[in-house]
Amino acid sequence: MxxxxxxxxxxxxxxxxxxxxxxxxxxxxxxxxxxxEAGTPIGGPFELQGAHGRRVTEQSFEGQWLLVFFGFTRCADICPTTLMQIAKVLDGLGEQSARLQPLFISLDPERDTPEVLAAYTTFFDERILGLTGSPEQVRQVAEAYGVYVRKVPMGDTYMLDHTGSVYLMNPDGELATLISLQGAPADGVRDISAAMGRSRDG
CATH class of the missing domain: 1.20.5 (Single alpha-helices involved in coiled-coils or other helix-helix interfaces)
Known part of the structure; x- marks a missing residue:
């Protein structure tokens, strides 16, 4: 004993x-x-690239709600899990999903080309738009959203340690709320629907 x-x-x-x-x-x-918590504005203007190198800015989504998630295609855990949850949330929202554009912004512009991202996001749901850009463009948008990211060397390659937050941005480009997708997708559906409802009522 x-x-x-x-x-x-x-x-x-x-x-x-x-x-x-x-x-x-x-x-x-x-x-x-x-x-x-400090009331610091989250989000702002950005310029990135979508499928086929198409230029995408915040103005490309005028009048839409955005569900924004940062990650990279070689992520082994949080990224695929979160994207699967986002796909389920979109299905759960029904007709409301037409007002919501989910964005997956890569923090790994060295490896995540527009073509790689398009194939990756389509695997989860065709409605999820993958975005990348130059290292400077990616750094700028990550800082605007308060995203932490750190490159972790692993032999002859690397992984990224990064923030796993999911942002719900209203049509004015302001943070409506952070969405937790760690539980049941129904929780995310409820929170997004509630935020959209409050905006419509206001």
Whole structure:
């Protein structure tokens, strides 16, 4: 019994040491949360490229709601999971989905060409529009949305550590709310419908 007690004590001590550090590091990885709390504007003008290198700006979606998510096509977990959830939310919204344009903005312009993105997003739902651009264009839009991104070397390649927030932007280009897609898609449908309803009533 004694070795088990010692092992349990060691695990608890390690957890108590690591958890405060994780708590300190997490805000740095989610600057969007701090920006929202501080009332800092989220979003703004941008110029990116869609399928076939077509120029796309915020004015391309005038009068539409936007569901914006940042990631990259070689992402192994949060990106495909979130895009699958977005596809389910679009189905759940029914006719309301016609008012909503989902955008998947790549944080990896070195590898995510317009053609690569188009094939990737179509796999999840043809309504999801993949956007990329020059490194400077991508950096600018990421900063405007408070997105954290860090390149993590892995042998002769790399992965990206990045913010997983999903932004619901109203037709005026303002942040309506952050949408959580970690639960059931019905929760996302409810939150988006409620935001659209409040805007219409207002």
């Amino acid at each position: 004694k070795p088990t007690w010692i092992a349990s004590t060691v695990i608890i001590v390690l957890l108590l040491a690591v958890l405060p550090l994780s708590y300190q590091l997490w805000p740095a990885r989610t600057p969007v949360a701090a920006a929202v």
